[in-house]
Amino acid sequence: MLTLEASALSYVFFEHPESVRGRFEAWTFGQVTLFRSCIWDLRVVRTARHVDTAPAPILSLILTQFGSGLYEQYGDRLIGRPGRLVPLDLNVPYRICWPGECRALTLQVPLESLCLSAETIRLAAPCLPVSPMHDLVVNYLVVLADSSDELVAGPASSALGDACTELVRALLLSAARTGTDVAALPDAVLLSRVRRYVLEHLTDPELCPERIARAQHISVRYLYKVCGRGELSLEQWIIGQRLERARGELARPESGYRSIAAIARICGFRDPSHFTRRFRAAYGMAPSEWRRAVLDRSAP
Known part of the structure; x- marks a missing residue:
């Protein structure tokens, strides 16, 4: 045991x-x-x-x-x-x-x-x-x-x-x-803690501002206030981090057996269609196109 x-x-x-x-x-x-x-x-x-x-x-x-x-x-x-x-x-x-x-x-x-x-x-x-x-x-x-x-x-x-x-x-x-006493912390320290918490829970689709605020023992309103002062758009930053993780995952040859929907899920996206739209908007091509292009370049 x-x-x-x-x-x-x-x-x-x-x-x-x-x-x-x-x-x-x-x-x-x-x-x-x-x-x-x-x-x-x-x-x-x-x-x-x-x-x-x-x-x-x-x-x-x-x-x-x-x-x-x-x-x-x-x-x-x-x-x-x-x-x-x-x-x-x-x-x-x-x-x-x-x-x-x-x-x-x-x-x-x-x-x-x-x-x-x-x-x-x-x-x-x-x-x-x-x-x-x-x-x-x-x-x-x-x-x-x-x-x-x-x-x-x-x-x-x-x-x-x-x-x-x-x-x-x-x-x-x-x-x-x-x-x-977390609300009394300097903004830079609190933002660092928020970023670290987000990165540790990035793949969890349940991650949301309410949960982030609760983990830091602050209100959602105060969370947004600190993010605003730090010029951090919280939701967009989270999506950007998830997209970067997905892009890296798509480029890995050992992930070639995974579907686009599966990679979307393991990177924190609930909806594969939403993931595809955001990926195309960020990188100018669909996830499948990115995967194909990267794997073609790495092929002998």
């Missing part, structure tokens, strides 16, 4: 059940547990019914080291990339997807010991990467995992768990403060 399943009832789906693979290690420091996992092609869903049936008052702090994962909680989608921390409150429904191979460290801390409200954790969740403590905690977890075999048997094991708890608490408080 995967690390989260060790403490939270959930549905687990293997994309290739005929060849299930996984490797897990665990160390306990007082009330805190550290996992190191390597998993392949896995999806996990914890529903509201699971939470009601089997409460799990635990916060999981996940650090991806290889591969990537998609985490959905509180209505937000967070992408776990190497070097990025993602928190999961196991007492709140969530969905996780690990496509391909993913290696991660997971620190599990009892919610009670953090002494933080559920709202504080919710505010902190999307803001961890911009906390000044983020990289400190990342480095701490890596060093802890590398030394866990020696440390777990030492006399200070329980005290080390307490230190982990306080470090995670400080990280969440720092990130939550960033979330609540």
Whole structure:
């Protein structure tokens, strides 16, 4: 079983059940547990019914080291990339997807010991990467995992768990403060965060100004105001980024088996006809014409 399943009832789906693979290690420091996992092609869903049936008052702090994962909680989608921390409150429904191979460290801390409200954790969740403590905690977890075999048997094991708890608490408080004070950030910083969020969720057809604003803890009106001051036409920029991604995808020989409609979908366009119109307007030719021209040029 995967690390989260060790403490939270959930549905687990293997994309290739005929060849299930996984490797897990665990160390306990007082009330805190550290996992190191390597998993392949896995999806996990914890529903509201699971939470009601089997409460799990635990916060999981996940650090991806290889591969990537998609985490959905509180209505937000967070992408776990190497070097990025993602928190999961196991007492709140969530969905996780690990496509391909993913290696991660997971620190599990009892919610009670953090002494933080559920709202504080919710505010902190999307803001961890911009906390000044983020990289400190990342480095701490890596060093802890590398030394866990020696440390777990030492006399200070329980005290080390307490230190982990306080470090995670400080990280969440720092990130939550960033979330609540986001409207006070300079426009350039906020726009940078908006752009990064858009690029991380570019292929999601559900991406919209309302969701972008919610992820930044600002109103849609304020989002448009900041974009206006930065001379950024949000919707047009998103479409332009999706078109550029589609143009690159169409030029890849290994994508030759994909239909134009399929490429439109994986680049975030719901309607293939709309995609074709926008592509022609941007590049002066239809997607099929672009693909043909590029592949003809690259042919020997």
